[in-house]
Each structure stands twice: as C-alpha cells, then as structure tokens.
Amino acid sequence: MSKKKNSELSNRLADIVVLGMQEKKGNDIVKLDMRTINATVSDYFVICHADSNVQVNAIANSIEEEVFKAFGQEPWHKEGHGNGEWLLLDFVDVVVHIFRTEKREHYRIEELWGDAIVERFKSA
Template sequence: MSATDHALTLARTAAEAASDKLAEDIIAFDVSEQLVITDVFVLCSAKNDRQVKSIVDEVEDRLRELGAKPIRREGERDGRWVLIDYGDVVVHVQHEEERQFYALERLWRDCPLVELPASVTAATDA
C-alpha cells in the first residue's frame, strides 16, 4: 500500500509552502509501508531559528487552507526542530545543524521518495 492521494496533496502543499519561505533540501518520503501511523514524512532545513518558525507558520497556513489541522506540534519553543503532525503527513522543519546531526534521510532512505513539484525541486537543487 502506498500513500493516499490526500496525504500526497498535503505533502506537496507543505513542500511548496516551505519552499516559498526558502527552506532548503526539501524531500518527502512515502513511509506508509514502514509505519502505520502516517503516510508521508516531509523534511526541510532552515538556516536559523527564525526561519524555522517562518516555515512552520507558512506550512500551517497553507494546509489550513486545505482544511487540515495539526494533531500535534512539537519543538516550537526551541525553534531548532519543529515537528507538525497532520495524521497522514508529518512535517519536520529542522535547523540545518539538527538536520545534519539526526540525518533522518538515512533512517528512511529505503522508502520511496514522493515526487514534489518542479518549483520545489528547482529551489532545492539551486
């Protein structure tokens, strides 16, 4: 079983929102075969704590427009790694140092990548 269409829509919208706030290294993994609690992980990096907050705010605003509300949010106080759980999708916004240290990509590298919009991948490749 792969990620639902709803989860893919949320993931792509979250990735676009993050890209609009200049997030870097935006990727999404279909983890539906590995986890029963969610379908997609979206990962992105920010250069500083303020940018982490800005990305989180934009992701929440854009997903709210689709009628999605976070089930929970963690790490907001420190602003180094914020996790936003939407049930079908979990968005990880990490300060670039946390991203390198925890290397979530290594943990999920066996999972298929979710194809993201060209505007997101172009910004990530630049």
Template sequence: MTMTSREVAKVAALAADDKKAADILLLDLTGLSDVCDYFLICTAQNNPQLDAIVDEVRQKVSANCGIKPLSSEGRGTASWVLIDYGSLVVHVFKPEARDYFRLERLWGEAPRVDLGLEGALSEPAAPGPVAG
C-alpha cells in the same frame, strides 16, 4: 473535496519552498510505517526562518486542505519542529539537527517523491570526477 496525504504533502512542500526552506525532501513511507504515509523534511538556516516556515506550512495546509495539525512539537528555541497531520509528518530542522538525526538515512529505503521545487533535493548525487 478530500485531498490525499500526498496532495497535502505537496501543499506543505510548496509552503516551505515559499519561505526558502533548503533541501526539501518528501519520503513515501506507505508500506514501511504504520505511523504515517509521508515525511516532509526541510532545513531552515535560523530560528526566524524556522518559525516562518512552520507558520507558512500551517497556514497553507489549513487554507488549501482544510486540515489542522493533530499536534506540533519543538516550537521556541528548538532546532527541530515537528508538525503532525496524521498521514503526513512535517519536520523542519536547523542544519545541525538535520545532520544529527539524519531521518533520510534512517528511512533510506523509503522512495523519494519528486516535488519539482527549486529547493527540493533530487536523488542523491553519485560521486563523480572532480573538476579541476
């Protein structure tokens, strides 16, 4: 059975969530990019967590979807690891790298896919009154 790129993205998002990734965000790039259909973006607080998230995503996508990455970049001491599955590109950032590259702003016109995960980002919160 062949899974859609969106289904593969959800498997990857669940794997990241299992390792307590923060600010998990799935951007739908269909119609906006010729490179891929989805960006999965998440944050790891430190190198051990970053490695754990990357390992879990690779293992769960392989086991549940039967696919291996076309390439992976940034492993080691990097603050950003990219896992390329073709139609899905997974970005695991440390906080400072995510703040610097701001992919969600760069691709601000891309619809956000609701993942229904505890660590997932919902729509950006509108500024509201400050509670006092």
C-alpha cells in the same frame, strides 16, 4: 473513504506542505513516501532545514497557513515551536520535520528509512 482516495489526499497534503516550505525558502526539501514500508504510521514525511530559528518558525507558519487554506485543517500535534531547532508538525498522514541545518546533519532522519521513495524539491 477508500484507501486509494485517502492516499491521494495524503499525497496532496504532502505537496501543500512542500509549497509552504518553498514559500519561505526551506533548504533541501525531501518528501519520503512511507506507504510501502511496514509498521509506519504516516504516509509521508516531509523534511527541510533552515539556517536560523526565525526561518524555521517562518516555514512552520507558512506550512500551517497553506494547509489551512487548502484543507481547513490544523496540525493534530506540534512540537518545538519555542526553540526553533527541530520543529515537528503532525498532520497524521503527513509528518513534517523542519530542522536547523546543524540539527538535520546530526540526526539524519532521512537515512532511517532507506526503503522509502524519495522525492527532492528545490526552494521557490
């Protein structure tokens, strides 16, 4: 697969992740384009937060459902599915972070990649 085609697929995957977040009212949805940053392992980070553990888990489930419907793909790796504080879904080219509000404010991971191209989305 060519680099351009792979990049288009990862962009589409990131957009499907955003859709899954919007379906469950994820707050302050941000897509970080990491493709121009040296030494990054993923093309995109997609980040949002929610005010409860239940909503964090609902957002994760929505993302998994939307990605599976669109691509027939499940996450390569998942972390945090029990506690609902910071949930990570790794789709290899797209890494998803879903935080409880206070955890996102504490870690502020968006600030770690100041050179990334940032795209912000509203909840649906």
